Amino acid sequence: LFPDMPSSAFHGSFTQLLVGAMGSPAAPPSPPSPFAVPPGLSPTALVGPFPPTGNFEMSHQQALAQVTAQAVHSQYTVGSQADYSLPFSSATTSALTSQFINSSANVTSMKETATLPLHTVNDNLKSNEVSQGFQTSALTVDKPADDGYNWRKYGQKAVKGGEYPRSYYKCTQASCPVKKKVEHSAYGQITQIIYRGQHNHQRPPKRRSKDGGNLLNEDDFPENRDTLTRSEPGSQDHSGKVEVSNDGITGSSISKRRDGGDQSSGSSDREEDNDEAGDDNGDAGIVNANKRWFM
DNA sequence: AGCCTTTGACCAGCG
């Protein structure tokens, strides 16, 4: 079904991690596991294809409630990966979010989400790359994430042979250095979202989204700011990576960057410059980052 | 009118 899905689209260790951590509901999350990010490594959130469970039809409210409750309960054990705000909107966001939390905190609750329809998995594909088939209506290609912030697309590029267009977004807030990359599969479905930088501002006032009017902001995810978007003290990363499959989230994990160093930035617009300013996302200061955002 | 997307070009890093 996805013959051309290069495994390179996802990064080896990453993928393995993910699979190990959440590939199977039966598989208990290895304790020290992927979430234990050693200092200096950049925690990367990986939300990949879950064993399809998702009750994608669940209402936003339901999902939200679920997320909230779980966030509270779990106290978000995966704090280190928390630098990102959850990027998805509406029902998908909720499902995603809940799964994110579920998988992060405790895989056992994965069952709450429903079953995934489709093309779940091409077993030949490795880990994350599987399940691209979710026929999503919530996840649209160019507005993949209404996470409460406003984004402006500033570029798009076909990468990996042109089969996987990648879109580049900047936070529209003046002086906010946050950027994100969104990768799509050849089918226009989101396969990966990578955040970079820290928002140095609060979420903008509610704004009706173009596609469906879902509003999503701080009010919608009160806990997010405390649990999902904050880095742990020791965390040095602020670049989040959220992989999404059409199946919904399939899991999350933390991965290391290529050289074990930290990720990201390094380019001229150093968001690190202001992050320590105590923003909610406080990224602990990346000192010397690679220019590459990920492996 | 302002903001956003699209898209080709340009630039920089890396092998």
Next chain:
DNA sequence: TCGCTGGTCAAAGGC
């Protein structure tokens, strides 16, 4: 040094 790849710029057009 050169080609490839990825990231960004900026003009044009749309909403």
